[in-house]
Amino acid sequence: MQDSSTIEAQAPVTQKRSRSLINKLMNMSDRSMAWLFIGPTVVILLLINIFPLLWTIYLSFTNYRANQPTRDIEWVGLRNYERLLNSEDIWGYLQVTAHFVCWTMILQTIIGFGLALLLNRNFKGSSFFSTVILIPMMLSPAVVGVFWTYLFQPQTGIMTYIINFFGNFGPVDFIGNVDLAPWGIVLVDTWMWSPYVMLICLAGLKSIPPSLYEAAEVDRASTFRKFWSITLPMVLPFLLLAVLFRFIENFKMFDLVNELTSGGPGSITELASINLKREAFEKWRTGYSSAFAIILFVTVFGAGNIFVKVLNRVKNR
Known part of the structure; x- marks a missing residue:
């Protein structure tokens, strides 16, 4: 357990870091602020859409059947x-x-x-x-x-x-x-x-x-x-x-x-x-x-x- 004196000593440091972060956010351009909010959403949407597409393209060159083990997958090319x-x-x-x-x-x-x-x-x-x-x-x-x-x-x-x-x-x-x-x-x-x-x-x-x-x-x-x-x-x-x-x-x-x-x-x-x-x-x-x-x-x-x-x-x- 930390004593009260240690907590009091750490408080100004925490407040200083918070103020520094707020100042950085306040000084960001509108474009950077927009990407900060929509960036994670864009990444998630790309992963959700791109991975299934790439996986489907891969499966289209195989004889894969969803009701069989994956070890039976064979590459058949353009067949x-x-x-x-x-x-x-x-x-x-x-x-x-x-x-x-x-x-x-x-x-x-x-x-x-x-x-x-x-x-x-x-x-x-x-x-x-x-x-x-x-x-x-x-x-x-x-x-x-x-x-x-x-x-x-x-x-x-x-x-x-x-x-x-x-x-x-x-x-x-x-x-x-x-x-x-x-x-x-x-x-x-x-x-x-x-x-x-x-x-x-x-x-x-x-x-x-x-x-x-x-x-x-x-x-x-x-x-x-x-x-x-x-x-x-x-x-x-x-x-x-x-x-x-x-x-x-x-x-x-x-x-x-x-x-x-x-x-x-x-x-x-x-x-x-x-x-x-x-x-x-x-x-x-x-x-x-x-x-x-x-x-x-x-x-x-x-x-x-x-x-x-x-x-x-x-x-x-």
């Missing part, structure tokens, strides 16, 4: 990639994914932009309708999948009643029908995420200076001319940003489609992400599925770079 790129089934899954991504992007862009134009008019109750329209995107994709599964029931689902309102088509099975199932998942994803595109486009519309429209009114420009020369160019960067986000999310879509169809009937709605899950966690072909994951990552990364370059060109006009 996994060759099997993937020469597999007709894999190209079929990518084609299904491309169909889903293209149609959802087209429909969500048109519907979202149209809703944004309507809500930008600031009519009575526009704030209320904006909030109501945003509700689908606030729900969990798994919840939306279960919800629409009941709506798609051929005997009791509301979709059958809606379609039969326009004619006697009988029970309509959006999930079990080979022709309708791909459009069923497109419909649900469009219903859920069109509000997201609307929100970004609405932000772009609100940022347009009213003086531009006032000048166009003085020049007696038509409504179409104002839309084509002012509205569309000004909101186009926001629209492209929304398309970029939706492309990335839809390319790796899993939970919504898994709840709706689980890739069925057959494999007509089996997206690349669903097949990746089957290979990794049902067949335990970890090395093979890691190679598939890297191919999907490179595809999304390359397409994302193209979108970013186009976006930069539009912004710099």
Whole structure:
């Protein structure tokens, strides 16, 4: 135990060190202070993201199976990639994914932009309708999948009643029908995420200076001319940003489609992400599925770079 005299002697030293540390912090530049706070977070995030990526790249060159001992790992080189790129089934899954991504992007862009134009008019109750329209995107994709599964029931689902309102088509099975199932998942994803595109486009519309429209009114420009020369160019960067986000999310879509169809009937709605899950966690072909994951990552990364370059060109006009 230290006596009181020793503690009293150490107190001024401790206080001096504390004051020195405070003075150093007070004299730090804003940039240094910012790195002091965000530096540890950046390091942790890099470790969390980079290590799994490097580990996945390594496993993609092996025959590793997660349900077998690690001592059985063998280096197979590019064999996994060759099997993937020469597999007709894999190209079929990518084609299904491309169909889903293209149609959802087209429909969500048109519907979202149209809703944004309507809500930008600031009519009575526009704030209320904006909030109501945003509700689908606030729900969990798994919840939306279960919800629409009941709506798609051929005997009791509301979709059958809606379609039969326009004619006697009988029970309509959006999930079990080979022709309708791909459009069923497109419909649900469009219903859920069109509000997201609307929100970004609405932000772009609100940022347009009213003086531009006032000048166009003085020049007696038509409504179409104002839309084509002012509205569309000004909101186009926001629209492209929304398309970029939706492309990335839809390319790796899993939970919504898994709840709706689980890739069925057959494999007509089996997206690349669903097949990746089957290979990794049902067949335990970890090395093979890691190679598939890297191919999907490179595809999304390359397409994302193209979108970013186009976006930069539009912004710099």
